[in-house]
Amino acid sequence: MRIARWTRQDGTTAEGFVDGDRVLAFPDGSTVAQVLRQGLERAHALYDRTRAEVPGQAERLDAVKLLPPLVPSSIRDFVAFEEHVEGVSAGVEGKSDVAPEWYEAPTFYFTNPHIVHATGDVVPVPESRRLDFELEVAAVVGGVVGSDGVNLDVVAAAAHIFGYTVMNDWSARDLQAREMKVRLGPAKGKDFGTTLGPWIVTADELTDVIDAEGFLAVRAEVYVNGDLVGEDLVSNMGWTFPELVAYAARNSIVVPGDVLGSGTVGNGGCLGELWGRGSGISPLEPGDEVRMVVERVGEIVNVVGERIAAPVIARARPRPRLRRR
Helix, strand or coil, X not given: CEEEEEECCCCCEEEEEEECCEEEECCCCCCHHHHHHHCHHXXXXXXXXXXXXXXXXXXXXXXXXXXXXXXXXXXXXXXXXXXXXXXXXXXXXXXXXXXXXXXXXXXXXXXXXXXXXXXCCEEEECCCCCEECXXXXXXXXXXCCXXXXXXXXXXXXXXXXXXXXXXXXXXXXXXXXXHHHCCCCCCCCCCCCEEEEEEEEEHHHHHHHECCCCCECCEEEEEECCEEEEEEEHHHCCCCHXXXXXXXXXXXXXXXXXXXXXXXXCCCCCHHHHHHCCCCCCCECCCCEEEEEECCCEEEEEEEEEECCCCCCCCXXXXXXXXXX
């Protein structure tokens, strides 16, 4: 199944299933958020009902504008590809090594769930001169009967993966480089936008491309202005998606609607990695088109928008460090 949200030509919005070259709105007014909470088994029942009741009201997929496939509860973004870490460390931080701590456990940061773009959107960007994309696959968490999403083991975590979507973690590398020197972040180098889409492909649709070790063995590619600049297998991750979900829930909780990005694929999944390997490829500029294609999951396309000026931030002021008044 493929689940999506869209805007019609008359400006109204709908949520439902993508069925071939058609979209079918949920027949009972359900939302993607509700379907995620109810879990995959009930989603299948709703799919069967929708296909039986809605065909006469089906709309052509090419006649609607897709929205982000969900409104995320949160977005965690991991860094699960060793090749990416090695390259981008040199391209952003100036050191071409992988910290030993990377191998000990999957690491993630929380990014902004409130600025999520859809495929086809023009993406406004900050005043960065080292603008970058990051090609990722993201797991979407759904509900599981009898589970609260707390402290999951890997088997339980796998059951919480409702499906997958393509993710572009837009990045301003010059802002990110400054932030990382403060040993906290990334923050403003990342939180101006994330693209998710074009839809959620349910996990059961991809069971035949899960390899013997539990990795999602699909191909991912990224093109800039029509030129292929990066390609990798998602199965080159250091941890499986269930292991990422389990780690996110460790002494914590995952809830339906949470999005967990894989981190950027290797072999040119972002410009930062290519810069770290000595490539002279230019940063993104307004007007550039970025297209990401993930086998069996989908394709997202965005155009880089204009740089948006922001208010000036004052430097830290020297303080006397008084201990009492």
